[in-house]
Amino acid sequence: MKVVLAGYNIDADIIEDLKKRAGWEPDNVTPETLSASYARISRDPSDIGEIRKAARVETEKARKSNETIIFGLGHASVAEHAVFNFDITGISRLAVEEIQKFRLASFTEKSQRYVKLDGDFITPSELDDGEYREMMQSLIGIQNETYFSLYETLSGHLFKKFPARITTKQGKTTVEGWAKEDARYVVSLATLTQFGMTVNARTLENMLRRFKASPLSEIRELGEYIYNTVHPLSPSIIKYTEPTSYDTGREQMIRETLSKYEKKLMSPEYDQIPVKLHSVTRDADTVLCAALIYNYSGSDYASSMESAQSLSTQQKKELIKASLCSRESYDKVERAFETVEFVFELIVSATNYAQLKRHRMSSQLVQDYDTALGYTIPPSIIETGQTTLFTEIMKRSEDFYYLVEKNYPSVKNYALTNAHRRRVLMKLNARELYHFISLRDDEHAQWDIRETAKEMKRLAEKEAPLTSMMLSGKSDFHECRKKVFEE
Numbered sequence: 001m002k003v004v005l006a007g008y009n010i011d012a013d014i015i016e017d018l019k020k021r022a023g024w025e026p027d028n029v030t031p032e033t034l035s036a037s038y039a040r041i042s043r044d045p046s047d048i049g050e051i052r053k054a055a056r057v058e059t060e061k062a063r064k065s066n067e068t069i070i071f072g073l074g075h076a077s078v079a080e081h082a083v084f085n086f087d088i089t090g091i092s093r094l095a096v097e098e099i100q101k102f103r104l105a106s107f108t109e110k111s112q113r114y115v116k117l118d119g120d121f122i123t124p125s126e127l128d129d130g131e132y133r134e135m136m137q138s139l140i141g142i143q144n145e146t147y148f149s150l151y152e153t154l155s156g157h158l159f160k161k162f163p164a165r166i167t168t169k170q171g172k173t174t175v176e177g178w179a180k181e182d183a184r185y186v187v188s189l190a191t192l193t194q195f196g197m198t199v200n201a202r203t204l205e206n207m208l209r210r211f212k213a214s215p216l217s218e219i220r221e222l223g224e225y226i227y228n229t230v231h232p233l234s235p236s237i238i239k240y241t242e243p244t245s246y247d248t249g250r251e252q253m254i255r256e257t258l259s260k261y262e263k264k265l266m267s268p269e270y271d272q273i274p275v276k277l278h279s280v281t282r283d284a285d286t287v288l289c290a291a292l293i294y295n296y297s298g299s300d301y302a303s304s305m306e307s308a309q310s311l312s313t314q315q316k317k318e319l320i321k322a323s324l325c326s327r328e329s330y331d332k333v334e335r336a337f338e339t340v341e342f343v344f345e346l347i348v349s350a351t352n353y354a355q356l357k358r359h360r361m362s363s364q365l366v367q368d369y370d371t372a373l374g375y376t377i378p379p380s381i382i383e384t385g386q387t388t389l390f391t392e393i394m395k396r397s398e399d400f401y402y403l404v405e406k407n408y409p410s411v412k413n414y415a416l417t418n419a420h421r422r423r424v425l426m427k428l429n430a431r432e433l434y435h436f437i438s439l440r441d442d443e444h445a446q447w448d449i450r451e452t453a454k455e456m457k458r459l460a461e462k463e464a465p466l467t468s469m470m471l472s473g474k475s476d477f478h479e480c481r482k483k484v485f486e487e
């Protein structure tokens, strides 16, 4: 066996420094050479180290080879070997929602729970009417002032409520975090943030195409920045960034088709139930048992299913317990759990969605924000008698939203706040549900998403009790294990 460390991502400033120190001239400091050499592995019998060396020496040839293999032959996964890191700053939370929809990238963002906001926000360039811009700036000024006043009131209230906690520096920081996380419900989606993003060239190209077709100029501008940075460095792997007619024309076609149907189809229903479980794999517990039997017995799937169906409930329970018995809170449940699927429909605040969207192993269909769904008021705001103030800000935000909607519909959501709501259809398998509940029904989770997670857990337990027997937040893991295994 021979294992060679062929590459790793390092800070671009170090790369520039090294190039300067070495007086480096050749145009071969690019991740393209890695993609190109791995692309050649399938056809070239030479040692891979030799193939990489050739790609470094003859970079133009390597680029041609990338173009032929990735784009000519459609072997696009080769582009995944080239990875980029970006610092993205001065971007709105609304734009971040679009960017973080990409599941095959990694993100770490400034938290509005841990970092006190400084009032920075974007006024979208689409608002070319000076009066609208002034109105937006004045609205966000008021939202931000309210944020600071709510933060003071809430931290004072929480300091009094938890005197023992604030005796240590860490405890005080935690309590201040609770004040920040609730005060931020009043701030706009135009609020600026920053995040780090790591992404491979294949996903990046897809991102750039989608960014170019975005109705938000902020996203289009981001796409241009990224393209102008990455294309000169890696021209052969970031190539097709023009949106296709499929990217740009689909939505309108679907909307036109839907408009022909009965009005009832298009009229939204507002039952306001925050978490609904729409569907679960039929006979979920038996399906999981069949998957476990299949995995460990060597029987074909039809026979595994027959065996699972012949088990008593007690036997099924025993089998699933065997799979879970030595699990610790940090262990993933096994892949067989992926055979059970849940489809939830959620109504979530923007704050809640900001966290929900980070769960990349789920499929999420996200509707636009809808003021008819109302807004989420943090309990601490009610407890401290700040509801009228909070509601007043929501009303002002919505008044401006309706005004913008008439003339600049694409940017109306910048007027909304972290408290405004949308619907999300979330499909996830039992393996991802275990992970989601472990993080989000945990004592460290933010209360809003924790409420969502708790209800998802309750509904899953009702419909698939054996599959869900050890669903629990990390903080409740040992108690849950005791209950399941010592009963």
Ligand SMILES: Cc1cc2nc3c(=O)[nH]c(=O)nc-3n(C[C@H](O)[C@H](O)[C@H](O)COP(=O)(O)OP(=O)(O)OC[C@H]3O[C@@H](n4cnc5c(N)ncnc54)[C@H](O)[C@@H]3O)c2cc1C
Binding pocket: 104, 105, 106, 107, 108, 109, 110, 111, 114, 358, 359, 360, 361, 362, 435, 439, 440, 444, 445, 446
């Ligand atoms: C209490 C708390 C505080 C948080 N604070 C912050 C914060 O301040 N800033 C911030 O940006 N985020 C924060 N997050 C979000 C967190 O970093 C994760 O993005 C989020 O919880 C999703 O978790 P995940 O990536 O494990 O899961 P998913 O995306 O749901 O993925 C499920 C699992 O698949 C695997 N997986 C998925 N993608 C990859 C990949 N690319 N490479 C390797 N394995 C992968 C992993 O095993 C992962 O656990 C916080 C989360 C919690 C619970």
